[in-house]
Amino acid sequence: MTTFSVLLSGVGGQGLVLLSNIIGEAGAIAGKKVVTGEQHGLSQRSGSISIHLKVGENIRAPLIPIGSGDAILSLEAMEALRYIEYLKDGGVVVMNRRIMRPVTETGEMVKDKNRKHMELEDIETRLKQVTPHIMVLDALELAKDAGNPLTENVVILGALSVLEAFPLGPEELKAAIGKLVPPKARDANIKAFELGMKAAHERFCKDLACKGIPK
């Protein structure tokens, strides 16, 4: 089996650590080696957060070398761009369309009337200079459809999981979700995962190598 490496990013409080635990647990269930390294420092506090993750046999260090990651998974659009140096040319970006405005940007906006927000289109244009494969989802909307707005992280994981190169299957991931989320949130999380998969299949699998659609 070849190695698959993904940089997970988002904003402190979005549930990134749970997401990496789900992938790790799914690896344990599938008998595949998973290594993760959290690079959060002080960033729990609404700061930028990233986790390096690798699945495969021949892996040791969790840190992804510059320009070598197979994918970036981001729960917030700006945070996908923040870690772009880790993605290989032609890698996949799976990201939430949600933008959470940092206090620094808001502070500048009220100081300078001419300053504009960084918008999603601008972020996509920049990302496209590294890869054409950008999957943008409205995870918050899908999470709400699943019955719990806090399941954005699992929506995005569902989308990542459709990639043919991603070595863990939906059953293992769902089993890991079942084990790690609180029982009362289980159904919504499984639904969120499935909605993420479905959205990715419908919108992105024409141009990307994807797994078959599970029954």
Add this chain to the structure above:
Amino acid sequence: MSGCEGGSRMSRSDVVAKGPGKAFMMANEAMVRGALEADVKLYAGYPGSPTSEILDTFYEIHKEMDMRMEISTNEKVAIETAAAAAFAGLRSMTSMKSVGLNVASDSFFSIGYVGVKGGFVMVFADDPYAHSSKSEQDGRLYAPAAYIPMLEPSDPTEAKAMVKQAFDLSEKFGTLVIVRTVTRVNHQSGIVELEPLKRTPFAKVKWPHEPTRFITLADKARAFKKIILERTVKLEEEFERSPLNRVEKGEGDTGIITASAAYNYSVEASELLGIRPHILKLGTTFPLPKKLISDFIRPFKRVVLVEELSPYMENAVKAIAKDVNPAIEIIGKGTGHFSESLEYNTNIVAVVLASVFGKRTPVDYSAVLERAEKLKEGLPVRPPTFCPGCPHRGTLYSLRKALRGVKHVVATDIGCYSMSPLAPLHYGDTMLSMGASLGVAEGLQYCVEEPVVALIGDSTFMHAGLPGLVNAVWHKGNFKLFILDNSVTAMTGQQQNPNSPIHEGADEQKLMLEDIVKGLGVKDITIVDPYDMKATPVKMKEILTRPGLSVVISRRECALYGDRNKRRKGQAIIPNEVDAAACKRIYACVREFHCPSISVDANRKATISKELCDGCNECGQLCPANVIKPSGGGQK
């Protein structure tokens, strides 16, 4: 000490699983598992990133595992508490971050002298890159300074195994054993083999009653010194044969000597470049196995030292090479190939190995970084900041308002409020170490013309602030101390401290800050509410005009901690909302306040994210137009 929590983990049940089996866990959890498999009986510690999850895990499982556990007031108390168990003959453990060992070091050196009976293991973690620390100090240097053996794991599997072995070594040689990690090991998760858990019931033991056995002083100290020098020789002999050190045979005339996380990067970088150098992977880094190193480097033309921070192994290898292979080229920090600062990764090591072996890296890393730099132009930074509802935001707002127009000097301290010097506030003048705000404020009030303010959190005050306050009372220090009381040790994951609310059935007793401060002789004590944006600045302003030492306790529980309690009790968090039509774009809710749940919309009107808002309603009090209210007309 400072640092941040590693996030809540769900693998506690794996940590206490009967075994055998496999589990995905963080190295910090794996080390706890290793200690449990070694039948550890007592743990004491103080949280500090990147080791906090060790303490958190023990806190959750100690009752079930029938062992004694304390969150100590500081690392020095922790190492002493755990050492005492080992003096009595029970297996014990402590953990701390790099700078925590500075606090514990006085007793640490003495423990090196007097030794132990029961196994005693200390995990301490350095933080290359200073992810969540105030320095990149290299704690490895403590081991030779105190003659205490040191093991260094590279991953969760080794971390668990080494903790277990450290207990055996500790008892065999009668000494504390260090398991030294770096952030990238502590916060690395992977799949770990669980061996069977065979816990024995906790039972008190009889004190050995050998008078002066654990006393070191003068002639006793000189006698101990002889013993520890002999012990170090024996440990080195043991380590020469230890499977914790291994040679991975490669090809050619170049070797790599490495340890810890840097070992992983060395192997991965070699694979990336398609080279097969010989690798000596060291697991015992004090005492270093000099004979093993000699045998390894003897036949080579070149040896590359891959280690983060100081050239600790490199200097030792240079000394060894002088005798066994003076012609060998030693590539490392001395040759400028590697840096003593920041942390390493596979690409950094790959660039060095590529130059040594005449290869090309598969990716032009600097070109990728340069392109990324351009792509990120104008991307706003997102530094860590106070959470929505954080009481520190209110305290700092009120303090700055009270002192508006008055030049003043702020000695701050270690905790979440250490973020105030970061963007966007940039507030604070000095910060050294836990409790230092008080000593620094004392010195400043003698020497500077401006009024002096000291800031300290409740946990840090209990940790190392008390002697500074006693000193200030004694010498009639003239400054204002603000104790930011949020009830818990918030930064590292909201652990309990002596000032925390005591839950039902707890063994500890809550200590009231105002009682302590009064007991220490402070006459002027005021308690304020950081959520009261109208009254608190006025009160603070008045206090700041008073002469002499004043203590202000700004009291509200940590928002993360409070929200968790609310959710547990089924209480709703009612977010605030802005009446956008009525918003006059005054931005009082943004300027000087900087809450991550408040931003501006396309019409540049203030807007509040209801997913993020904590419903503290501080911003509502700031709005001159009075257009920010709890949503749904609800009352906070």
